Amino acid sequence: MKKLFRSFVRQKELWIISLIALTWVFIFCYIPMAGNIISFFEYYPGDSIFECKFVGLKYFRDLFALPGILKVLRNTLVISSLGLTIGFVTPIIFALLLNELQNRFFKRFIQTISYMPYFVSWVVVASIMFTVLGTDGIINGALTGIGVIDKSIVFLNEKSMFWGILTVANIWKGMGWSAIIYISAITGVDHELYDAGSVDGLGRFGKAWHITLPGIAPTVVLLFILGIGGILNAGFEQQLLLGNALTKDVYEVIDTFVYRYGIQLGRYSFSTAVGLMKSVFGFALVILANKISGKVADMRIF
Amino acid sequence: MKKRAISVIVVLVLVISAFSGCGKGNNTEEGNASTADPTSAASTETPGETKEANEFGWVVPDETLTITVYAGEGDQEEFLADVDGGKAVYDKWLLDTMNVVIDWQLYSVSMEEKVNLMLASNDYPEVVTWLTDDLANKFIAQGKATDLTQLINTYGDNITRRMGGYLNFLREDDGSLYKLAQYWGENPNVAGQDFGARYDYWLELGESDIYKTPEEYYDTMVKILANHPTNDDGLQTYAFTSQDKTGQNFLTAMLGAYGFVNGFKVNDDGTFSHWLNTEEGLEIAKFVNKCYRNNLIEPDFLANGYEEYIAKQSSGQILGNFATWWYAWVSGHQTWAVNEGDAYNINKRFMNVSVAAEGVDMSDTSLLTSNFIGSYRCVITDKCKQPEAVLSWINWENSELGNFITGWGAPSESNVWDFAEDGTWKVDDAILDVDTKETSYHQVKAQNGAGIYMIATNCNWLKTDEYSNFDKLDSRIDRVSVYDYWPVNADGSFSNEGVNICWGYYSALPKDITLYATTFNAEDDITITKQTIADQIESDWAMMITASTEDECVALFNQSAEYCNAMGLQDLTDYYQQSYEKNKAIFGE
Structure with missing residues (x-):
């Protein structure tokens, strides 16, 4: 304790600078956590928690008793995994490619263009997808034009294509934005290493592989571990907007499920229970991934 | 030591914050108001027996009656900005003529969320309206709604008279009354679920009789599509589409043609059967599937929202309307008449058509339905200091004249109606032209603040019947409600040809x-x-109707019925039936 106090005194300027942010985090991130208590009670807004009936783990059990929950878990894990693999690697590759561009103006232009979709709402993205993938859309027009198909395909009605379409849409929307942090990490790599690499006969691919990638590896690991923590957050708006009654079997994820069976039905305790379960599970995964990363790659975030 | 200190801090934070917002608040005093005794209202200025009502039927209080009302989701800033100026006009009339001020509150968050926050913080106004039953019940369950059981007998004569036995549906099991209906009454619309078609294209077919069954409708649409395979943009045409990503509009319309209610068939012995457990249900699925397989339904129908639906109908790509009636109204002549100006041909429009399934009499269909008590409720909360006066105001809203003023604005030369010399309610001649309705009626009404404060009033068809007397209403209009009307000829037919x-x-x-x-x-x-x-x-419905063969459709239907029955469909059916039986007993049937 004394050690902690001494450390605080020694670094008091830093603590004072951080005070507002820490207060904000405490008020808005920590205090609301106490609200998780309602997941163990049959709570109605306006009632005192003392008057609410204690139901233990009922709402956690309720989730797993709902028909179709296994499909929902499968969809959540598959969509998240696609994001954590293809969706995670794409911005890294994009950042590496962007780093290879010599013309600064062109490089900045491409970078700006690439993160613009991030600011486009999912409603607009869905509308674009409908236009592109509709029976009168560009894709069907091109495929029928070159004779690959003779009848238009209703892409968004096809279960087998939904995960792919969703992943592509997620990548298109988020790739440029996610690449910013890697581009920033790349600029931090010591340029002398590249000079040394040139002397050793490394080409552009060799430098990217042997210098740039190892240089940004801590950032990659950090983001990957944090990404694993969000594995049960597979999206929400995009599923509701791009999905339809025919693709529900493959688009329904935990968040859309809870929206319907919790929020829309006014079952706040149930919604809170699911949120708590997701957080606990995500936290456990972060700990686990961190440990594995520490043992295997000797890199950990805490 | 370090661990212990951290543990203590975490526990303290959790415990303190868990209970900090959980108190009931200091509502003991206000809570007394929830069981207000109408006979002990001497301290409040209640429009009472000793004073005469003014020309509008309202006993003007000596002290201004101010009512604070939370009315759900909306843009409060825009409301207060009063772009049309109608709020100022109506506020002035209310204050000068009735000595009433209404403090109307809207919030740009969902009503459910806001009400829950209000209840949790014990901070809500005197009146809350546009509530769902579920939300109103929360106020009642927590003792935050005023008991109106006695008050309604003393101050609610218009409400009780005009609602008749329907008022009993709002009562609790013990007969007490805590909530009122908002936007209730008989549906004034002419059409409901529609089997519509382009009228000009139907005329081209030269058929002497209009189609009367879904099958005849199908045949007609096939012929129309054959005559018009593409629209002006060269895109393939279809008979129908959807707007809800599920294709439920086809099901709802077809169930209406078979006379089902809420998805249930009422059997001859009075029992209910869910459509999935009926022969008719299978026929419906097969019929819609046939429409899909034969390219009458647009393949992208599951991707459309309302905007796309309207756009495709307006562009001439969708030539029928297998859904609720007004989609075709909005996308059809209402759009074309504006866009085409003088070149517009009156026959270019969608006709709304009712059909009955084979073997079903038109009088047994449920294409046009009316839920008298509506879906919205209003509560006078325990914060209300003068529940008698507030209920009296709501009662005035439900008088015939109060009802009309609330919906159409105060009578004046600048409004769409005024008192005639003989005391009748004469509408402005300009509103008799339907084609200019948007400017001559809706716009002028908005400039007079019509309909801005409807606390617990109705959207009833304003006509003379056993509950109401609207004999003073101008006979040149019919199907009048707080939001609309239609001009008619002396013989009762609509005066507009279109x-x-x-x-x-x-x-x-x-x-x-x-x-x-x-x-x-x-x-x-x-x-x-x-x-x-x-x-x-x-999901099952979407799969059934998009099946590639009829056999597949039938198999999917049977599979769905089996699965849903295993999930408790019969329990659900029983629940609906018990509710119906209970309602019948309440209504005294």
Whole structure:
């Protein structure tokens, strides 16, 4: 304790600078956590928690008793995994490619263009997808034009294509934005290493592989571990907007499920229970991934 | 030591913050108001027996009556900005003539969220309206709604008279009354679920009679599509599409043609059967599937929202309207008349058509339904200092004249109506032209603040019947409600030729489905059953109607019925039936 106090005194300027942010985090991130208590009670807004009936783990059990929950878990894990693999690697590759561009103006232009979709709402993205993938859309027009198909395909009605379409849409929307942090990490790599690499006969691919990638590896690991923590957050708006009654079997994820069976039905305790379960599970995964990363790659975030 | 200190801090934070917002608040005093005794209201200025009512039927209080009302989701800034100037006009009239001020509050968050926050913080106004039953019940369950059981007898004569036995549906099991209906009454619309078609294209077919069954409708649309395979942009045309990503509009319309209510068939012995457990249900699925397989339904129908639906109908790509009537109204002549100006041909429009399934009489269909008590409620909360006066105001809103003023604004030369010399309610001649309705009626009404404060009033068809007397209303208009009207000739026909075309083939009569109204409590198992079955049917229906063969459609139908029955469909059916029986007993049938 004394050690902690001494450390605080020694670094008091830093603590004072951080005070507002820490207060904000405490008020808005920590205090609301106490609200998780309602997941163990049959709570109605306006009632005192003392008057609410204690139901233990009922709402956690309720989730797993709902028909179709296994499909929902499968969809959540598959969509998240696609994001954590293809969706995670794409911005890294994009950042590496962007780093290879010599013309600064062109490089900045491409970078700006690439993160613009991030600011486009999912409603607009869905509308674009409908236009592109509709029976009168560009894709069907091109495929029928070159004779690959003779009848238009209703892409968004096809279960087998939904995960792919969703992943592509997620990548298109988020790739440029996610690449910013890697581009920033790349600029931090010591340029002398590249000079040394040139002397050793490394080409552009060799430098990217042997210098740039190892240089940004801590950032990659950090983001990957944090990404694993969000594995049960597979999206929400995009599923509701791009999905339809025919693709529900493959688009329904935990968040859309809870929206319907919790929020829309006014079952706040149930919604809170699911949120708590997701957080606990995500936290456990972060700990686990961190440990594995520490043992295997000797890199950990805490 | 370090661990212990951190543990203590974490525990303290959790405990303190858990209980900090959980108190009931200091509402003991206000709570007394929830059981207000109407006879002990001497301290409040109650419009009472000793004073005469003014020309509008309202006993003007000596002290200004101010009512604070939370009215759901909306843009408060825009409301207060009063762009049309109508709020200022109506506020002035209310204050000068009635000595009443209404403090109307809107919030740009969902009403459910806001009400829950209000309840949790014990901070809500005197009146809350536009509530769902579920939300109103929260106020009642927590003792935050005023008991109106006695008050309604003393101050609510218009409400009780005009609602008749329907008021009993709002009562609790013990007969007490805590909530009022908002936007209630008989549906004034001419059309409901529609089997519509382009009128000009139908005329081209030269058929002497209009189609009367779904099968005849199908045949007609096939012929129309054959004559018009593409629209002006060269895109392939279709007969129908959807707007809800599920294709439920086809199901709803077809169930209406078979006379089902809420998805249930009422059997001869009075029992209910869910459509999935009926022969008719299978026929419906097969019919819609046939439409899909034969390219009458647009392949992208599951991707459309409302905007796309309207755009595709307007562009001439969708030539029928297998859905609710007004989609075709908005996308059809209302758009074309504006866009085409003088070149517009009156026959270029959608006609709304009612059809009855084979073997079903038109009078037994449920294409046009009316739920008298509506879906919205109003409570006078325990914060209200003068519940008697507030209820008196709501009662005035429900007098014939109060009803009309609330919906159409105060009478004046600058409004769409005024008192005639003989005391009748004469509408402005300009509103008799339907084609200029948007400017001559809706716009002028908005400039007079019409309809901005409806606390617990109705959207009833304003006509003289056993409950109401609207003899003073201008006879040149009919189907009048707080939001609309239609000009008519002396013989009762619509005076606008286009309107007669649109509705000339709609013969289904309104079916009162109030007795079928069923409510669900969030935490009840049956609510979850209802939701899971609804979700299952939503997917299954889409698969059935898009099946590539009829056999596949039938197999999917049977599979869905089997699965939903296993999920508790019979329990759900029983629940609806018990609710119906209970409603019948309440209504005294």
